[in-house]
Amino acid sequence: MSQLRRNLLVTGAFVGLGMSLGLGVSGRARASEYQSNWRWCRRCQALFWGGRGGGLCRMGGPHDGSASANYIVATSERAPGQPGWRWCHHCHSLYLPVGDTRGVCVHGGEHGIESSASYRLSAGADAPGQHPWRWCRVCQCLFYAGSSAVAPCAGGSVHDPSQSGDYGLLSID
Ligand SMILES: [Zn+2]
Ligand SMILES: [Zn+2]
Numbered sequence: 395m396s397q398l399r400r401n402l403l404v405t406g407a408f409v410g411l412g413m414s415l416g417l418g419v420s421g422r423a424r425a426s427e428y429q430s431n432w433r434w435c436r437r438c439q440a441l442f443w444g445g446r447g448g449g450l451c452r453m454g455g456p457h458d459g460s461a462s463a464n465y466i467v468a469t470s471e472r473a474p475g476q477p478g479w480r481w482c483h484h485c486h487s488l489y490l491p492v493g494d495t496r497g498v499c500v501h502g503g504e505h506g507i508e509s510s511a512s513y514r515l516s517a518g519a520d521a522p523g524q525h526p527w528r529w530c531r532v533c534q535c536l537f538y539a540g541s542s543a544v545a546p547c548a549g550g551s552v553h554d555p556s557q558s559g560d561y562g563l564l565s566i567d
C-alpha cells in the first residue's frame with residue numbers, strides 16, 4: 395500500500411468521525427469556533443481567506459471573491475469535522491496536506507504552512523451547508539465543483555476531485 399493511500403485511509407477515518415459529530419450541528423454553530431471572510435474565487439473556484447487581500451490566483455493576479463458568500467470555517471477543536479486543513483500564506487487558499495505533501499501552489503513549490511490555524515471541514519452527504527465542495531488531489535485545495543465554469547488548477551489543467559469526499563461549507567450571509 396502506498397504512503398498516499400495509507401494517508402487517505404486515515405483521512406477517511408476522520409471524515410467518518412466528523413460526520414457522526416456533525417449531525418444536528420447545523421443552525422447552532424458557535425461563532426467563536428469559526429472564522430469568517432472565507433471567499434469563493436469565481437475564476438479558479440478555490441476557497442480563499444479574504445482577510446489579507448486576494449492572495450494569488452491560478453488565473454493571474456489576486457483571487458476574485460466579488461461573487462462569493464461569506465463562508466465560515468471551523469477553527470476550534472470542539473467543532474465537528476475533519477481536522478488538519480491549512481491556510482497558505484502565499485496564495486491564501488485552504489488546502490489539506492497529505493503526510494508531508496502540501497500540494498502545488500501558484501507561488502511555486504508547495505503551499506506555505508506559516509501562520510495557519512488547523513481548520514476543520516465536515517464531509518458526507520449530511521454535512522451541513524453548501525455542496526458540492528471538493529478536495530483537489532493535485533493542488534490539495536478545496537474548490538467548488540458545482541459550477542459549470544472551468545476550474546483551473548495550479549498543478550495542471552483543471553482541479554481533480556477523484557479522491558475527494560463530499561464537503562459542505564457553511565456561510566453567514
Ligand atoms: Zn482564484
Ligand atoms: Zn498556496
Ligand SMILES: [Zn+2]
Pocket residue numbers: 530531532533534535546547548549552553554
Ligand atoms: Zn487543483
